Amino acid sequence: MPPARHRSRSRGVHTALAGTAALALGLSALVLSGGGAQAADADLIANGGFETGNHLTNWNCPAGTGAETTSPYAGSASLRATPTSSDTAECTQTVVVKPSSTYNLSAWVQGPYVYLGARGTGGTDPSTWSSSTSWNKLGTTFTTGAATTSVTVYLHGWYGQGAYLADNVSLVGPGTPPPSPSASTTASATPTPTAGPSKSPTATASPSPTPTATSTGPGPGLPKHVLTGYWQNFDNGATVQKISDVPAAYDIIAVSFADATGTPGAISFTLDSTLSSHLGGYTDAQFKADIAAKHAAGKKVVLSIGGQNGTISVSDSASAANFANSAYALVQSYGFDGVDIDLENGVNSTYMGQALHSLASKVGSGFVLTMAPQTIDMQSTGMEYFKLALNVKDVLTIVNMQYYNSGSMLGCDGNVYAQGSENFLTALACIQLKGGLKPSQVGLGVPASTGAASGGYVAASVVDNALDCLAAGTNCGSYKPDTTWPGIGGAMTWSTNWDAKNGGSIAGTVGGHLHAMP
Template sequence: MNTFYQPKPIFLSCLWKVSILIVLLFLIQSAQAQVNCTGLPAWSSAAVYTQGDQVQHNNTGYEAKWWTQNEDPATHSGQWDVWINLGACGSGGNTPPSASITSPSNGATFTAGATITINASASDPDGTVTKVAFYQNGNLLGEDTSSPYSYSWSGVAAGNYNLTAVATDNDNASTTSSAVSITVQSAGNNPPSGSITAPSDGATFTQGSNIAISASASDADGSVSKVEFFQNGNYLSEDTSSPYSYTWNNVSQGSYALSIVITDNLGATTTPGSVSITVQSSTGGDCNGIPQYTEGGGYNAGSEVQNVGSVYQCKEWPYSGWCNGGAQAYAPGTGTNWQDAWNLIGQCGGGTGGNDSPTVNITSPSNGSTFTPGSTINLTASASDPDGSVAKVEFFQNGNLLVEDTSSPYTYSWVNVSAGSYTLTAKVTDNEGASTTSTQVYISVTSGGNPSGDLPDRVLVGYWHNFDNGSGVVKLRDISNKWDVINIAFAEPTVQGGSSMSFVPDNSIYSTTQEFKNDVALLQSQGKKVLISIGGANGTIHLENATHAQNFSSTMTSIINEYGFDGLDIDLEGSSLSLGAGDNDFRFPTSPRVVNFINGMEAVLANFGSDFVLTAAPETAYVQGGYSTYGGIYGAYLPVLYALKDRMALIHVQHYNTGCMLGLDNQCYSQGTADFQVAMGEMLLRGFSVAGNPTSFPAFREDQVAIGLPASPSAAGGGYTNPNTVKTALDYLIKGISYGGNYTLINGNGYSGFRGMMTWSINWDINYGYEFSNNYRAYLDALPAARWTPESPTQTPEVLEEVFISAPNPFSDWATITVTLNEAQETSLVIYNQVGQQIGTLHHGTLQKGTHTFEWDTRSANPGLYFARMIQGEQTRIIKLIKK
């Protein structure tokens, strides 16, 4: 049989070619869809992910659109879901390049007009780098297409700058380096100069006087912008134009150091020497029986003498040695330095021949009283005049006039009082115009209640070591049952001064991570709270910018979720928090490390509910130190505590490893004494003025305050205090039972709601035979019930009824926030992104009673997670917003 070739039909030939083309296109598309998953972590249901985080799951790459936890990428990667499907894992994907700025170094300082050379390193593991672009504060400076990559930035103006470099590879993938912060200072600016011209140093005034303070100020190469006036470090006022002056009215009896701070047009400041003045009582009484001063008379602290017509008292140690004359001091009332050793009590002579000042005292409410918001507080004062009549009595709260009363009984009903801490005074004026101001009465208005979930009324807090520092180690399951809160020490940055946090159980204590987690769960099943503490002496954290704040918040949130901790303890030391120049108001901080830490913490807290336990263990310099000095580390915790105050369950300042600290009576007290415990404790319970700040730091609630002490002499460098001494201090601080010390409580009745004791550490307590836990557990358990819960809850109005999103999450172009208030209040409503940057303010000012609606236009906002923070009175509420 002969065979022959039979051609295929034309359409079959075309179909074959089309099929091959489709297969080729599919293969190309599949190759393009592949993702290089090398280095991508496997998705974990327990981990927390934020916008941009990438993972691999079921051999597929995914990227998070916004905050997410326990949402399987395989089933949550649709159009409006949280994950983006990047494609199947494979070797065909492009790995982005890497970039870092090698100079200048982070924190470098330059002079205005300088030329700053920015150098960067960049590489690409699977290709080439095509260019590196340089930015300052997000603005393009220039780019370099060949290595070494650099840019010369010339004529740089004064300011603060964040520098970044963006590397781009041959496949157009790009990576942005970590930011480097630099400061460019004004060139050749000489600070201003000046001095106090009146009153003169050593001047004496009579109680109730109006003292005119004047100053000279000039600037050789610019102009003076303002002169601020202070007394004993407390801000009085400021004047922005010459002649610079301030009149300090109705000055109370005492010794004062007057000072000024001069600021020029470029922000440079000068603080000239202070001027000391004395304000004495209008009558000093008869000096009969008071010995005449003689040099070398052997005077001690408290000794009283008369000299040059007045009575003087020798000051407390360390100045008492100067009362006997010699090189350090002169006779009281003579020369220029006598105030270093003596306090003026008053003039001799019995006050005859002049007008005697009237007297006044607030008889109600009593010092330290507590009320609930919305209460009516009845103020009553007694007033008299020994040689005339009372013309009027005026009532003040925090220095603001409430009302005046011209007839006895002198009273005022202060209605609908808002939450806060208040200082009440009464001022009496007699028929000849003489006036006297009463002793201050401190009250607090608080909604009360237990701010920390199911913590007991009295708590014992201890730190557990995740390391052996000589005290020995112990598993959590084996610690004493006496502890209520166990702080795990510590979560630390992955590098010193870094922002990404890490915590891994010490493998010499726990063989596996799961064993540690099981012990945490065991303590929680016993009703204990187990917190992760951050920082410590060796864990320095530097959050210089928003990226660092995001690193901190995301890593800390992941740690808390992984181990199931009940909360977080802030134990930052060293340079982690520091106040920069010009940062002079704790309510509105400007120092980057402080601002970014607050933002990072708020981002962490936004991921957890109201039962999340937040505590802090600052050193005294960072808190009470702000009373005398505000700058550097002194007072550096105050902005953090102020911002997080409403979320804070406990603050237990470390009453150890500290020098002498001033109490509210301006006397310096040393660690390890009963006076130190009481004086430092009452500063938190009463609030205190802050050096150079326009307002005082508000008091904490009694149930927020505890005291921190070492468990043994070996546990700290100093500050260990015998339990018997501490108990006498606690008896005074809590019950008002005095031990006869040098410090006198402002609230003589004590603070019955005081919360408890903290120690460093549980390990050292075991090492020292359980002295701390045995003594203070028994002491706290024997105390009567705390009284910080309002006695009449029905009288407590719910000022902030509800804050909610009326449109469901996620939303598209608009978010509607509705706020309902039961009374008019100063209110702030601000929008933040997930790294704590403020991106909009919806309202700031007074809101009237009722329901208010606010619309946030999100059409220009990227999809992802946002937060709305409502501050209303002393309450704060944070809600999540998700844009799809």
């Protein structure tokens, strides 16, 4: 085992037994419902405009939450709720729904940080958010499970981020609309909403919504299909590189790795002195200049957190704050676009999610978040890593699961597949694609050579075939998914250094293939 700073990505091989009996649980959660509407569509939210009674009638909100009457989006009032350092000021309403039915959820919102979503859907619980201080419309959809008869719609802000406003909350789908409010409870309200955020009830101009944070692509400034490569801040026998040596085929470069500090959750980063000596000197100033040059070429550079020997733990609100603050300081210092989460010794989906959302709000719209979970971490939506990915789906760029060092695992069809094959790539990617991640958020993580991992290496052509199979249903192995995902996110390799030593087949073959895909 090399010294701690010279981290290897190799781990013990999981057996087929671990991939079958122990991991069979949760597969049923991966089957997404697709039933159509069986009743007339209606708006099922009661008092979605916050006009009824005390304005918060039908809503369960924290004490002290009020109704904003000075600048509602429409009518005479809107919800106003203020988070604290320990509370997100969540307001909820539970609604009766039909099983196996599709619903459209929307709301007009404004604030430094505001969420809209639903829980208890029986399928993939949706969530979307924005950070605009002007009125903008959030919207998302979901399909209820076969036994689902109610869901909880929620709105909330984020810890310590200031008040948010919401208005015209709507959930449209099969069901019975709530009863109309009585005249006595609405006499003081303006029943006909304006078409925009103007205070005047006669206004007709429509507002110009700001885009929501949820996107259909991999992220701002990135191509439709991206190649991610890890750059080693150490020498373990692979080709030693500067950031400037990383081929242009790599759209995202993950600098590995950040270091733990004596403060729980906090991270630091230092260029490895041994690496510098191999390169004839590589200073912080040169490193930062190389990152800036990659930016100028349209590339993204993130700081990877973890690795096999990573000891960074985020397990409470204090360590989450430490993580976000220290990571943001490194973003500012080095010019990183964001972070990569490669924690291989456990992760807390709640508090790491809190940390990443906080970091995303600090960095802003250009934030890039990648992940590299092990195969065992993404076998079902009940796994903490999968829960984390879904928790931060709104700010997540791509998950590049490591399809190596794992032995055999279950595919989404319930069959066992061996690593080092196309079937392994496609059948396990299917779990993530059907488990709630957007196609653009799913990438194939592969070793660049046999020296880069203890098992799971496949030729670059096999990676290309797997991408074709997932995107278009062509060039499949014996396993062929029952649907296609043309927007598949891309591929990742450990590492750019090992790829260079192996002749650059990932950069040349896989990178070229990805960028040529429609």
